[in-house]
Amino acid sequence: MQYLIGVDLGTTATKAVLFKTNGEIVARSSQDYPLYRDLSGMAEERFEDIFEAVLSTIRKVSIHLNENDDLLAVSFSTQMHALIAYDKDWSALTRVITWADTRAVAYTEQLKAGTKGFEIYQKTGTPIHPMAPLSKLLWLKNERKSIYDTAAHYLELKGAIFHKLFGVNKIDLSSATGTGLFNIFDLEWEKSALDLTGLSRDQLPQMVDPYEIECGMSHEFAMKMGIPKETKFVWGAADGPLSNLGVNAIEKGVAAITIGTSGAIRVVTDQPKTDSKARTFTYALDRTHWVVGGPVNSGGDVYRWLRDQVFDGKSSFDELTELAKTINAGSDGLLFHPYLGGERAPLWDANARGSFFGLNYRHTRAHMTRSTLEGIILNLYMVALSLIEVTGELTQIQATGGFTSSELWIQILADIFESPIAVPDRREAGCLGAIVMAEKALGLVDDLSAVSKMGGTARTYQPNEENFPIYRALSPIFIRLSRNLTDEYRQISDFQRQFDPNK
Incomplete structure (x- = not known):
């Protein structure tokens, strides 16, 4: 039998779901972690908690695979707008600053008061709001200057997971479009946003398609997940877009x-x-x-x-x-x-x-x-x-x-x-969307409309x-x-x- 695992990096929990190639759910696992609100406006998470949840949930669903079963890929959905700063040696300078963090509100208001914010929105498609990494970077620049001055790299959450597993410095197209720093028409980092935040392109990851595949993680991580080290990992997309795909x-x-x-x-x-x-x-x-x-x-x-x-x-x-x-x-x-x-x-x-x-x-x-x-x-x-x-x-x-x-x-x-x-009878829409993208990446389906043949029937409520x-x-x-x-x-x-x- 052939299987895929969809992983959803959520705000308060990470979820892994084992699917057959037809979208049928075989097993699911979820692991919670705290959202730290120690200060007014703060909403942070420990990367270590989330990474451990990834390893643990994948292991708990992979035990349902038999020796002769084929795990085709693991594919990811992720919460949007998270930001982690790293120094030149890739030591984390911050926890995961999530979308719910509002400490950048003053800088957001300043940006919205003029025309610059609207101009950047028209190029990036991300509204000017404290949720976006654009605003978080302005906050770091003004209120956490030692971190800002030391930071050599910035990643979002999924990028940080893939960096830990494979040593790559990348971001998928879907997550990039939620940063407020990426031009959705030119498909490259937006210069006006970089000028505003003071960042260089070298501090930001390489954008890749959601169908990009990574292989070759360490034996240690493979053992902790209970899967072969040569297992293909598909980048996938952000949770909102994947929810649309997952519910057709x-x-x-x-x-x-x-x-x-x-x-x-x-x-x-x-x-x-x-x-x-x-x-x-x-x-x-x-x-x-x-x-x-x-x-x-x-x-x-x-x-x-x-x-x-x-x-x-x-x-x-x-x-x-x-x-x-x-x-x-x-x-x-x-x-x-x-x-x-x-x-x-x-x-x-x-x-x-x-x-x-x-x-x-x-x-x-x-x-x-x-x-x-x-x-x-x-x-x-x-x-x-x-x-x-x-x-x-x-x-x-x-x-x-x-x-x-x-x-x-x-x-x-x-x-x-x-x-x-x-x-729709699709309780794990984000994870289902992720494995549909994996099937397209692997050439198992021609296009995303294959999702229409997956999952059960829908119940309908009349007004x-x-x-x-x-x-x-x-x-x-x-x-x-x-x-x-x-x-x-x-x-x-x-x-x-x-x-x-x-x-």
Whole structure:
């Protein structure tokens, strides 16, 4: 039998999934690691934790291979926007600075205040935001000068994994397009971005196609993973684009909506497209598939906050969902803006803060629960409106991520978007997308459309038309509030930073 392993380098866990070549899942393994938030705005991880998770999860799925089985390749999906600085001897100077780190907010605001930021966005497709390595580098340059002055190399997370395994200094096209430093039209490092950050091309890795293959890791690592040392490792792509591929949302107008820890809505185009209002991103899946969309910080993490802080961690998510079911659509006029950690699309405002709006004596914790679910979806709907302006109408919606286990949450999505929602039987969409890319790299399939023959059938949720007038009335209020509170967001976040006891 022939098999492939897909690995997903996530924000809070690394996952490995063993597949047959037809996409059937044989085994899966996941290993968590901490996200360090020691200081205000910090969101870092230890590279050693993630690398150990890669070795461990691959080993736990590879034990399902028999002696005569053939492991064709291991292929990777990765969280985007991470940054690690190294000195000239390749000793790490930083931990993994993740997309969730917002310490670069002041430099992001300065860049957005002038025209330079918008000009760079139009060339790179990455919105100006603290998540991007572009902004992180400005922060290092100004606030961690000793690191900035010593750094000879910069890598993102997957590049760091491959450097550890194979000694290479590379970055795949998909990850490169999420740095804010890479020209998505010329497919090379953008000079204006390098000039702004003070970097030279020598400090950045060589860009390679997602189909690039590495071989020849050390005997030590092969033993720890339980696989042959000559096993082919395919670079793969970033997690957002691969999620689209994994749920077969690569045709024109087919949107993928994902809610896990965070969330996103994305469509695929045949060429890069930027937004005249700088609300959407453009990242590569490969040279002929470009993913346009918007990511949100506000997903499962917000629901977890509700459980832990409002309900004191004493209720399960299923219990919260049952509670929310007792409340009418629209939560009787209670709106929730889910910006607990700032927001990416469509606001691109790290200062944004969460709030309940419309509270009255009638509202209970049950209302707050349903309002939280609705607020996360209304925020994604606001992103969708921007996306439609850039790429055209959405013809179909595929949903994936942990939120699909909640029928209520999917129904809210269908009602707010006024569209049927298909939930493919592809619980490991990113890993599946990675092994489809591996099959193309190995010449087993001709193109990425082969994914349509993999995985099970989808279940579809139909929208409830009775709820359309409710959400049509509430969504403009939701949108106006989020856009009109920009000054107040900045003022309250300044206050929080000024009087933060942990700074």
